[in-house]
Amino acid sequence: MERQLLPIIKQSQIAYETFEIVFRTSLAQQLKPGQFVHIALPNHILRRPISVANVNPIENTFTIIFKIFGDGTKMLSTYQVGNTLDVILPCGSHYPIEDLHVRKALIVGGGVGVPPLYYLAKTLKEKGVDVTSILGFQGKEHVFYEEKFQQLGDTHIATNDGSYGVKGFVTDVIKQIEPEFDYYFSCGPTPMLQAVTNVMGDKQGFISLEERMGCGVGTCYACIVPLKSNPEKSLKICKDGPVFAANEVVLG
């Protein structure tokens, strides 16, 4: 983990209030799918955690994708090529794909949970894994990266308002297409993760969680999540997570 001042190499809006920023860093190659970076913004006491959405190991760059949510992400959206940002990286755990025997992977993402899954899907595909992706968005103008996911495998889009793809939730699509897979990988808002892990039952999978963070490195105990095996114990999302085995922790 290091604190670095990173130049912005590319910046663009890719969907409604959704932006993509590409940074250059010597640490790009160390960033693994599921990890996040912790970004400082002027006049904000706390950093903002944002997932790694892609890495280009040759160019030494990585990508983040974020949506305007409040003050901080709004400010972040004004940053342009040539500006620099103070970033702590790499943060947190990653999808442990090097330790798994995966043949067929199911990717289930919702909203700003989609970005880390792109880097994961790409990495899985590079390893020869067969990838099916189910991505949920609020509506048509919120959809991003559909083509990029399609290049990696079968991709299904659901929107809450039905303005694009299937109307409904990612779980509706899961029930509908009954995908075959050894492992599932999911990231998105907690209600979605609850629904997904419910539908999945005992199937093996990994999920990635969000929580308001203080330090982002494991010192402040802001971001804990109770263990399913013993809810008196907890793990830190910033350090032990954000990626957990699907049935390791209590959701919501």
Added chain:
Amino acid sequence: MERQLLPIIKQSQIAYETFEIVFRTSLAQQLKPGQFVHIALPNHILRRPISVANVNPIENTFTIIFKIFGDGTKMLSTYQVGNTLDVILPCGSHYPIEDLHVRKALIVGGGVGVPPLYYLAKTLKEKGVDVTSILGFQGKEHVFYEEKFQQLGDTHIATNDGSYGVKGFVTDVIKQIEPEFDYYFSCGPTPMLQAVTNVMGDKQGFISLEERMGCGVGTCYACIVPLKSNPEKSLKICKDGPVFAANEVVLG
């Protein structure tokens, strides 16, 4: 008085940690010598008062000159042509030269008290008044606008460290050259104003004061100065001042 968002037309460093900014505004022609503008800076709760150092009524521009003193002026020094600043103007009283019969004026300025006196001297000169200027600075690299003052009349520079002009204070110069004048006009740090008004005794003159301000428009009572005639009463520097008759108020 208005709050306006003003574009910066020109910006340059003119001496050690001393900057000049030219703004364009529809109100330029209303700005009188001695008045100030009240500048908002991002993430600063209070505005910064800065004197009007010059006005160009044809171009509808005015100039400020400021020195880096703390956080706010440091931030101000980073503003460039094309940026805008939120400014309240015009603020405060002015040197009442339209009401005076002046033939010979003595200008006595120190440090960041010099800027408003330039606009004053220029205006006096335009009215046919004979202007002698005595300007004090910390040292050689702090001196600015010497030539501009010289174009308006006899100009003497004093520096505290003697690195330029006369070594010593403006009062040393006054004693040395014994200038002739009907009115004197002075602006600078309070100790200098005390020394100047002391040396001047009963001579007629006007001084301009500084104080930490809250509102800058007369509502908060932050910036008061006691009346000499009755120290139980006071005037507001932001509204009744910053220009006062030399013996009207108690200094320091």
Added chain:
Amino acid sequence: MTLRISMPGLNLKNPVMPASGCFGFGKEYSQFYDLNELGAIIIKAATKEPRYGNPTPRVAETASGMLNAIGLQNPGVQGIIEEELPFLQQFSTPVIANVAGSTIEEYVYVAKSFNETNGVQALELNISCPNVKEGGVQFGTDLQLAKEVTYKVKEVSRHPVYVKLSPNVTNIVEMARGVVDAGADGLSMINTLTGMQINLKMKRPIIANKTGGLSGPAIKPIAIRMIYEVKQAVDVPIIGMGGIETAEDVLEFLLVGANAVAVGTANFRNPLVCSEIIKELPHVLEMYGFSSVEEAIGKGHTHG
């Protein structure tokens, strides 16, 4: 969307008013917008005699806040009534007078004086003043003194009395309950927190008075907490204040239980802030699902 709100003595077209001490007596800011836009105006503190106040510097800037130690400078209650209120009477906006003093007698005198004018619709009792008789302890940090001054002022005043609580106390609920028991028609909260800043070059406090009152966005979380707690304990309307800069901030105060709000420090940076907030408020209320100010009051208490 209706912004109207009623409280004892006050029929407000909207819940936004400038806070005492941050708006003088209205003249200066009337150059920036029409004061008829305001819900009400709380004027600068009034004392029995004219007061000079503290030596300067009287203000300092802090992180997201400021310190002030004006020292209640004002032209005295007679001066205010004669020289300042006439200007404000041209507007349809209710005026709340801020009453201050160094003794209970002084508070009572000032409150009584305001009985004689039509220029004032309510009193805000500023109990953050030191009591000279009790060796300088603040009325607002001593439960008995706070109750006593409230009671005595209520006895003589023909106006509804909003007691302005000091946040510099261990137990704000106890203070609120106390002054309500003593007859307060409403509460106004919070006043400033006592703070200090050092001038590193001079090696002494920047403020000549050494300590000053901390205001601005820095203190908003404390104001919000205190109003939340007090709202659960008493049943009188609350004028909320402390760090308000935006219409979203106003909604936050309404949600914890303020019936109206006052904007102080923010006027200094943006002289138009009250006017801008009032224009923005309907949109913000709508965005968060409310169709009136009334509806939003206390709605932050309903969960859990």
Added chain:
Amino acid sequence: MTLRISMPGLNLKNPVMPASGCFGFGKEYSQFYDLNELGAIIIKAATKEPRYGNPTPRVAETASGMLNAIGLQNPGVQGIIEEELPFLQQFSTPVIANVAGSTIEEYVYVAKSFNETNGVQALELNISCPNVKEGGVQFGTDLQLAKEVTYKVKEVSRHPVYVKLSPNVTNIVEMARGVVDAGADGLSMINTLTGMQINLKMKRPIIANKTGGLSGPAIKPIAIRMIYEVKQAVDVPIIGMGGIETAEDVLEFLLVGANAVAVGTANFRNPLVCSEIIKELPHVLEMYGFSSVEEAIGKGHTHG
């Protein structure tokens, strides 16, 4: 330029240490710099048993500050001694243990437990905890409770005890005097101010616990004022904290009378902040005319 400073039980190479709860037990930040650089380390609160703490969200961001309601999550004093202190013993940096509890017996138990280890050089008594027996009133806001817990801990501990004062009180000087009378070897101040922030979308407090402790630059003026006042009243060393981000801030705390300082919230934004402040401090001291840390302590009191 010497940064050295001595206080009961603590021989510090410089006056800068991370504040309790903002540095865990040192492991994470040791990835960013060598912990030998630090004057000392104040570790996360220790309770008798492991504690889970509050539900999440536990933090929120405010203007120049943050709220936290972690709820004293920690692995329990035995867990700390066995699993956390060994890591810290590889450094030459003194460790101050933060002692917490819900009853006086718990405080005493925890303090006693630290007698058994060489891994700790001093105790910081965190009296901002609610006393379960007294119906939840905080030890730190009740003079008698504060004195009693100080006295009882002093009785059993072989370590010097720095009592960490809560700023949520009407009279900080009274609290300081009380705990010093009860035997405190030093003071640590200030802990957080109780605050709240509302989630407008959810219409409820952001922090699951509703209220949280306000820290960061927003509270610095309050910390500075309280230390200034306390320094004039008691004669024990003070560890100052509250909003420190820069070496200039450290000097401000020294000038009002802190003998050493702790940096909390600022670590979250800048994990290297303590290291950077320590490197900057000699220059800042020199710029303002001091040739040692010692020399600057209390120098803000000399004028008027």
